[in-house]
Amino acid sequence: MPDPHAYRTPHWVxxxxxxxxxxxxxxxxxxxxxxxxxxxxxxxxxxxxPTLEVQQP
Amino acid sequence: MTMTPQxxxxxxxxxxxxxxxxxxxxxxxLALGVAAMTSQETQTVRAAWLAMALTGWYVIVPLSLASxxxxxxxxxxxxxxxxQHYWTLITLVLTSFAIVVLLLHMPTVSFLADxxxxxxxxxxxxxxxxxxxxxxxxxxxxxxxxxxxxxxxGLTRYGWRKQNEQRMLSPS
Numbered sequence: 001m002p003d004p005h006a007y008r009t010p011h012w013v014x015x016x017x018x019x020x021x022x023x024x025x026x027x028x029x030x031x032x033x034x035x036x037x038x039x040x041x042x043x044x045x046x047x048x049x050p051t052l053e054v055q056q057p
Numbered sequence: 058m059t060m061t062p063q064x065x066x067x068x069x070x071x072x073x074x075x076x077x078x079x080x081x082x083x084x085x086x087l088a089l090g091v092a093a094m095t096s097q098e099t100q101t102v103r104a105a106w107l108a109m110a111l112t113g114w115y116v117i118v119p120l121s122l123a124s125x126x127x128x129x130x131x132x133x134x135x136x137x138x139x140x141q142h143y144w145t146l147i148t149l150v151l152t153s154f155a156i157v158v159l160l161l162h163m164p165t166v167s168f169l170a171d172x173x174x175x176x177x178x179x180x181x182x183x184x185x186x187x188x189x190x191x192x193x194x195x196x197x198x199x200x201x202x203x204x205x206x207x208x209x210x211g212l213t214r215y216g217w218r219k220q221n222e223q224r225m226l227s228p229s
Contacts, residue, residue, distance in 0.1 A: 007217050010210065010211030013143045013147075013211055016147065
């Protein structure tokens with residue numbers, strides 16, 4: 001029988017920890033595999049190739 | 058260190074103002090991020106990026122730091138403490154994490170706002186918006202808000218030890 005005076009981590013904290021760990025793992029996998037795309041300003045600067053402007057005479 | 062009831066109420070009002078203001082400012086930033094991503098108008102995209110940089114540096118960053126500071130005052134000046142209850146500890150960790158990510162992300166926003174100022178139509182549309190950071194930030198802030206309102210029970214190991222010590226010291 002467990003000691004009623006012993007310290008026990010609350011159930012909601014365990015659940016919260018599991019969710020946070022799962023999110024960290026998910027973000028880690030997305031970053032390592034590159035599925036999530038590039039991180040940082042380069043992600044925004046992937047501009048379309050500039051079109052050649054033809055000047056009208 | 059315990060605050061007087063009057064000072065506690067004042068400190069709580071200030072803390073709530075900064076914290077709820079932070080959430081509102083991030084929601085406004087998210088709206089600008091969506092506008093920058095979806096609008097076909099170059100003026101709108103450019104204005105959105107400039108507004109995102111200004112809102113970030115002059116509203117979100119100060120509010121986040123003020124929220125952290127007043128939160129520290131609140132937890133240290135009340136019975137809750139900083140490390141004794143899980144909800145205060147998790148709030149501190151999540152707030153600090155959100156501020157670190159914010160401070161690391163803001164130089165990128167400034168850089169992109171500068172690019173937006175000079176860019177032409179095609180380049181501007183290529184910039185896209187800023188959705189991921191504010192959306193995840195908003196989620197973290199809402200989790201903090203829920204923890205602060207519900208204050209779920211649960212002592213940390215440190216809080217449990219401290220409570221036992223106090224129980225043994227107090228005359229019964």
